[in-house]
Structure formats: structure tokens, C-alpha cells
Amino acid sequence: MTSTQREIEVSYDVSNEFFRLWLDDRMHYTSASFLTGNETLEEAQINKCKILYDYADMNPDKLILDIGCGWGANLEFLVSRGVKRIHGITLSTAQHDEILARKLPGVWTKVIDYKDFEPTEKYDALVSIEMIDHLCSPAQAREGKAIDLYRSYFQKLHGWVKPGAQFGFQAILRNRVTRSRKDLEDLAFTADVIFPGGLNPRLEELIAAVNPYWEVLELRTQRESYGKTTGEWLRRMRSHEAQIRKQWGDQVYQDYERYLDTCVRAFKNHWSSDVQMKLRQIPE
Numbered sequence: 001m002t003s004t005q006r007e008i009e010v011s012y013d014v015s016n017e018f019f020r021l022w023l024d025d026r027m028h029y030t031s032a033s034f035l036t037g038n039e040t041l042e043e044a045q046i047n048k049c050k051i052l053y054d055y056a057d058m059n060p061d062k063l064i065l066d067i068g069c070g071w072g073a074n075l076e077f078l079v080s081r082g083v084k085r086i087h088g089i090t091l092s093t094a095q096h097d098e099i100l101a102r103k104l105p106g107v108w109t110k111v112i113d114y115k116d117f118e119p120t121e122k123y124d125a126l127v128s129i130e131m132i133d134h135l136c137s138p139a140q141a142r143e144g145k146a147i148d149l150y151r152s153y154f155q156k157l158h159g160w161v162k163p164g165a166q167f168g169f170q171a172i173l174r175n176r177v178t179r180s181r182k183d184l185e186d187l188a189f190t191a192d193v194i195f196p197g198g199l200n201p202r203l204e205e206l207i208a209a210v211n212p213y214w215e216v217l218e219l220r221t222q223r224e225s226y227g228k229t230t231g232e233w234l235r236r237m238r239s240h241e242a243q244i245r246k247q248w249g250d251q252v253y254q255d256y257e258r259y260l261d262t263c264v265r266a267f268k269n270h271w272s273s274d275v276q277m278k279l280r281q282i283p284e
Contacts, residue, residue, distance in 0.1 A: 014248065014252060015094075015248065016071070016094055016095075016097070016098050017247075018244065018247075018248055018252070019071075021236065021237065021240045021243070021244065022233050022234075022236035022237035022240065023233065023236075024041045024042045024045050024073075025042055026042070026045065026071075026073040026076055026077075027070070027071040027072075027073050027098070028045040028048070028070070028073040028074070029070055029071070030048070030070070030129045030130040030170065031048065031130070031170070031172070031222060031225055031226035031229045031274045032044030032045040032047065032048050032225060032228070032229045033045075033047040033048040033051055033222055033225050033276075034047070034222075034224070034225045034228050034229075035047050037228075041229065041232045044225065044228070044229070045073070046077065048129075048170070048276075049073075049074055049077040049078075051168070051220075051276055052074075052127050052129065052168030052169075052170060052276065053077075053078070053081065053127075053168065054168075054278075055166065055167075055168035055169075055217075055218065055276065055277070055278035055279075056125040056126060056127050056166045056167055056168035056278075057125060057166040058078070058081075058083065058124075058125045058127075058168075059083075060081065060082035060083050060084055061084065062083070062085075062124035062125050063085045063086075063087070063121065063122075063123050063124050063125075064078060064083060064085070064086050064087070064123065064124065064125045064126070064127065065086075065087045065088070065089070065119070065123045065125075065126050065127070065160065066078075066086065066087070066088040066089075066126075066127050066128070066129075067088075067089055067114055067126065067127070067128040067131055067157070068089070068090060068091075068114075068128055068129065068130070068131025068134070069088030069089065069090050069095075069099065069109060070090065070092075070095050070129070071095045071098040071099065072088070072095070072098060072099035072102050072104065072107075072109075074127065074129060075088050075099065075102075075104055075107050075109070076102060076104055079104050079105060079106065079107065083106065084106050085106050085108075086104075086106055086107045086108070087107075087108050087109070087110075087119075087123075088107065088108070088109040088110075089109065089110055089111075089112050089114060089117055090109065090110075090111055091111065091112075091113060091134070092111070093111055096109060096110075096111045114153070114156065115156070119160050122160065122161055122162045122165075123160055123161045123162070123165065124161070124162055124165055125161075125165055125166055125167070125168075126157060126160070126161060126165065126166075126167040126168070126169075127167070127168040127169075128167070128168075128169055128170070129170045130170055130171055130172050130274075132150065132153065132169075132171050132201060132206075133171065133172055133195070133198045133199060133200045133201065134197070134198050135149050135150060135153055136149045136150065136199050136201070137197050137198070137199060138191065138199050140199075141199055146199075146201065146202075146205050147205050147208050147209050150201060150205060150206060150209035151208075151209040151210075151211075151213075153209075154209055154210050154213045154214055155213050157213075158213040158214065158281055158282075161281050162281075163281065163283040164280060164281055164283060165280070165281045166217075166278065166279065166280050166281070167214060167277075167278075167279040167280070167281070168276070168277075168278065168279075169276070169277040169278075169279055170274065170275065170276045170277075171200070171201060171206060171274070171275055171277075172200045172226070172272060172273075172274055173200055173201060173202060173203050173221075173272060173273040173274060173275055174199070174200040174201070174202055174271070174272055175202075175270050175271055175272060175273050176270055176271060177271070178269065178271055183262075183265065183269075183271075186258060186261075186262040186265075187262060187266065187271065189258060189259070189262070190258075190259050190262050190263070193255055193259075194255065194256070194259045200272065203221075203273075203275060206275070206277070210277075210279060212282060213281070213282060214279040214280065214281060214282060215279065215280045215281075215282055216277060216278070216279060217278040217279065217280050218277070218278035219275060219276070219277050219278070220275070220276050221273050221274065221275050221276075222273075222274045222275075222276065223267050223270065223272070223273035223274060224267070225274065226263075226267045226272070226273070226274040227264060227267035227268055230260055230263035230264050230267065231264050233260055234257070234260040234261060234263075234264060237253075237256060237257065237260060238257070241253060244256075
């Protein structure tokens with residue numbers, strides 16, 4: 001099952017203005033791609049969008065679907081590249097409200113679970129950025145269901161596209177397990193309080209799940225980029241500590257500081273990573 005509507009609200013509906021304080025100016029809530037190490041967060045987020053644009057073999061005349069489109073940052077990037085028709089689906093009503101407020105030309109979006117979405121025409125290209133962590137709960141993973149759940153996702157998307165279409169895909173990964181009790185407690189806190197119901201996949205699970213529906217043409221990991229991204233989010237959030245405590249309360253500030261600090265350590269110590277994949281549909 002995907003994360004429930006309530007779980008999504010816990011993760012993303014604190015307040016659009018709260019997230020606007022510490023994300024980049026377009027509100028990407030996913031790893032940026034620091035290619036030189038000297039980019040600003042804003043520049044590195046555009047790098048990420050460009051990589052996935054190329055991975056999906058997009059162009060302005062193609063019909064594109066963004067699965068898990070967040071606050072619309074990638075949709076806005078696609079508009080800036082001249083793409084004329086873009087669809088997006090999300091489970092967050094707060095994020096959807098932000099997309100509507102941006103009034104992006106050629107963009108159609110809907111609040112819907114991907115399992116319930118039925119396209120009226122085939123897409124030329126797909127993009128999905130760190131949405132797949134909402135597909136499998138920790139309990140389901142313990143029952144050995146993770147690969148089957150991910151494979152069902154890739155199978156459904158296979159039927160949404162034209163033969164041979166490409167897919168720019170990005171996901172957070174879980175890697176090795178820390179042996180520190182405090183670190184384990186912090187990771188459990190992040191999973192239970194900030195992202196309830198979600199679980200990051202392992203890379204080998206994704207590789208198994210894409211078959212036999214998608215061919216992996218290219219793969220790159222960017223653990224260090226996510227470390228830089230979360231470090232910058234943490235720095236920016238701390239710079240607004242007084243405002244956050246006053247407007248949203250001490251608990252929100254303390255929870256998000258703990259979460260972001262845990263993320264920085266997770267990427268530094270290889271507990272977590274991030275992957276970008278260039279996928280091509282295998283025709284039936």
C-alpha cells in the first residue's frame with residue numbers, strides 16, 4: 001500500500017510557509033545534484049532537474065507525467081524548458097494548493113493515489129523524484145513484500161507510456177545499519193514522526209523490481225549530494241529558529257532539527273544514499 005492521506009499530511013502539510021523558509025526558492029524537497037561541489041543549493045537543484053530531463057529524453061513537444069510532483073518545483077522547471085503539456089499527481093493537498101497558486105501554463109495536476117490514476121492518453125516520458133519511499137511500509141518490508149510492491153508500481157507505469165518511452169527516476173536508498181543506539185533511535189524517530197508509513201528502498205530491491213518492465217540504461221548514486229542538500233536545509237532552518245518557534249511551536253522546530261541532523265549523519269556515514277536512474281520501457 002502507499003502511505004495514507006493522513007501520513008502524507010503529517011510529512012508535508014505542516015505549512016507551505018514553514019517549508020519555504022528552509023528549502024530552496026522553488027521548494028524542491030528532494031536531493032539536489034552537486035556536480036562541482038561549488039554550486040548554491042538553487043543551482044544544484046536545477047542540475048538535478050536537468051539530469052532527469054535528459055534521462056527521460058524529454059523535449060518541449062512531449063507529454064510528460066511527474067509522479068509525486070510535490071510543490072511543483074520540477075513542473076516549473078519543465079515549463080521553463082518550454083514543455084507545453086505536463087501532468088502531475090500527488091497525495092498532498094497542501095502541495096497541490098501551492099502548485100495551483102503558481103499558475104503554471106500547460107500544467108494539469110490532481111490529488112490522487114497512483115494506484116487509482118487512469119491516464120486518458122499515453123505519455124511520452126515519465127519523471128518521479130523520491131516518491132517511491134511511500135509505497136512500502138516497514139511492516140510490509142519485514143513480511144518480504146517490498147520487491148513485489150515496487151514491481152507493481154513499475155508494472156503500472158509501464159502501461160501508461162508509449163512503447164520505448166524513457167523514465168527519469170530518483171530515489172532515496174537505505175544502506176548499512178548503524179550500531180549506535182542513539183543513531184538507531186534518531187532514524188526510528190525520523191521514520192515514525194516525520195515520514196510515518198514510509199520506507200526507503202534498497203538499491204538491489206529496485207534493480208529487481210524494474211524487471212521485466214523497464215531497462216536500466218544508466219545509474220548514478222549521489223550520497224554526498226544529499227548530504228550537502230540536507231546540511232544546507234539544516235543551516236537555513238536554524239537561521240529561522242526564532243520565527244519557527246514563535247509561529248509553529250517549539251516541538252515542530254525540535255522535531256525538524258533532529259530529523260535534518262539525523263539525515264546529515266545518515267548520508268555521511270553511508271546509512272542512506274540516493275540514486276538517479278535512466279530507465280527505458282521494454283515493449284511487450
